[in-house]
Amino acid sequence: MRRGFKAEAERQAEKARTEMGKRPSDHVDALDLATHVGAIVRRADELTSRERLQTLEEIQPGAFSACTFTIGDQHIIVYNPISSPGRTQSDIAHEVSHVVLMHEMKTVETIAGLAFFTCDAEEEQEANWLAGCLLLPRRLLYLAVRRGMRAPDIAEQYNVSEQMAAFRLRTTGVLRQLGASGE
Numbered sequence: 001m002r003r004g005f006k007a008e009a010e011r012q013a014e015k016a017r018t019e020m021g022k023r024p025s026d027h028v029d030a031l032d033l034a035t036h037v038g039a040i041v042r043r044a045d046e047l048t049s050r051e052r053l054q055t056l057e058e059i060q061p062g063a064f065s066a067c068t069f070t071i072g073d074q075h076i077i078v079y080n081p082i083s084s085p086g087r088t089q090s091d092i093a094h095e096v097s098h099v100v101l102m103h104e105m106k107t108v109e110t111i112a113g114l115a116f117f118t119c120d121a122e123e124e125q126e127a128n129w130l131a132g133c134l135l136l137p138r139r140l141l142y143l144a145v146r147r148g149m150r151a152p153d154i155a156e157q158y159n160v161s162e163q164m165a166a167f168r169l170r171t172t173g174v175l176r177q178l179g180a181s182g183e
């Protein structure tokens with residue numbers, strides 16, 4: 001990732017939360033983030049059958065999480081309803097991040113008869129990173145750890161996967177800063 005991107009991502013996340021009228025410890029739902037950036041969110045089973053999504057998942061697990069279509073200047077985020085709620089939150093936040101970062105979807109891939117648009121690898125990394133910041137900004141993690149919360153508590157309270165909570169705790173250095181153990 002380019003120099004300065006991580007700090008910029010934290011700032012973008014804080015800015016979005018402030019604009020949404022959220023306090024530092026508030027839970028922010030990925031669907032609300034999507035609305036905030038002006039995107040429409042649709043479940044993929046509104047566009048294709050649930051059976052087809054299930055077949056795709058069997059052929060290539062995790063092949064389709066979410067994607068964004070842009071028609072005119074309207075962004076439409078489509079997510080896979082088969083995924084777990086925590087996973088859905090990060091998938092939608094990932095797509096919101098592409099919108100925030102004004103990434104252009106370029107590549108079209110076809111898997112099991114469904115077309116997917118993807119960004120280049122660098123942009124995918126940026127979107128993943130910003131998604132983590134949007135759902136669990138550093139300030140929120142700092143306050144949570146200070147209250148004695150750890151990854152499982154954070155995952156439950158903020159409706160994210162435990163892996164996401166653990167990843168963010170590790171990469172933000174919050175545990176280290178507060179001299180807390182990860183257990």
Ligand SMILES: [Zn+2]
Pocket residue numbers: 094098118119123124127
């Ligand atoms: Zn992406």
